[in-house]
Amino acid sequence: MNCILLPATNFSLPFAYINAPAQIEHINNVLGAKVGDTLKIGQLGGNLGTAVINEIVFDNIQLHDVQLDNLPPAKLDVTVILALPRPKVLRRLIMDMTALGVRDIVLINSYRTQKSYWQSPLLARLDEFVLEGLQQGVDTIAPHIRLQKRFKPFVEDELASLITHHAIVAHPYSELSLLSYLQQLALSQNEDYPIKTNLVKNTVLPSVVCIGAEGGWVDYEIELFAAQGCRAVNIGTRVLRTEAAVNVILGHWLLHSSV
CATH class of the missing domain: 2.40.240.20 (Hypothetical PUA domain-like; domain 1)
Known part of the structure; x- marks a missing residue:
């Protein structure tokens, strides 16, 4: 603490x-x-x-x-849509995302989410994990957490309303890397800022990040995300656990907030 x-x-x-x-x-x-x-x-x-x-x-x-x-530190201007992970991973992920300052979290069902995960008693302890994350990150404002057991209706009917400025979906088989995508985004937003530091400072990062559970999203899910404007990106050739992927991706938002 x-x-x-x-x-x-x-x-x-x-x-x-x-x-x-x-x-x-x-x-x-x-x-x-x-x-x-x-x-x-x-x-x-x-x-x-x-x-x-x-x-x-x-x-x-x-x-x-x-x-x-x-005053508490500002929240990261991002919503994380996360496929509900294994129960023993859930605590660490909620703590980490809270400590990083994520504003909104949506725990969603996916093809690779086992039904038993939704019966885990740990889901009733999310407030406890949030408190641990807040005390770790020296923050007082809890993220807003939603549970969505139905993938397709959420993506088709609700996701678009959460995307205020671009969205990405982590997908290891995408040909576009996250770094390349963010560089493209910076250039498209900052045509009048040729200096790299200005590009970073003046770029608005995507407002939604979608991250799968172990094994990632299946093709059908990637297609549904893409239909709502989510751009598929990879974070390299290494195969990472979900909690590692979450921290690697959100690290870009954390670093950007300190510029």
């Missing part, structure tokens, strides 16, 4: 309290914090800041001098 996030009900400024067992354990056993130490905290859905430990008991930590003066 790089910060401790608390719900609004735990605040009565300039005081607050921590009562989540995982957070108390982290403060005691990982941080080794004592009375008088300063913690980096945040209010879920609100600002970031600091607080001083006033009292520590086994099930509660009292804080004072709470100051919430810093």
Whole structure:
């Protein structure tokens, strides 16, 4: 945890309290914090800041001098449409995408998504995984997560409304690489900016990224995405796990946001 996030009900400024067992354990056993130490905290859905430990008991930590003066970092302007992965991968992916700052996440059914995945008890714990990701990334604003069990109706009826500026679908057999596509996009948007740094700074990246589960999308799914304007791109010749592919692709958005 790089910060401790608390719900609004735990605040009565300039005081607050921590009562989540995982957070108390982290403060005691990982941080080794004592009375008088300063913690980096945040209010879920609100600002970031600091607080001083006033009292520590086994099930509660009292804080004072709470100051919430810093805005959370801006979200990445992207919606990730992700084929529902294996349950043991789901936690890591939700944490990673949240820490990276993804604004919207759609977990969708696909040909290679096993039906049993939709019965996983981990789907009821998404808020828990989001909190872990927020505390990792030092953010307070949770991504909006939707579950879509029907692939074809979603792609045909809803996807277009999410595409505000281009869309890509990760496909290892596409002849076009993601890097080449982004370079083409930059040139098409910035004809008056010949300097490379200006191209990066002034380029609007695609607003939707579609990433399959292990094995990727099947041809039928790629065709449906293409019919809605999604451009198929590859990220190289190496075969990556879903979580690696997600981080490689979204790294472009993260780096772009820091320019």
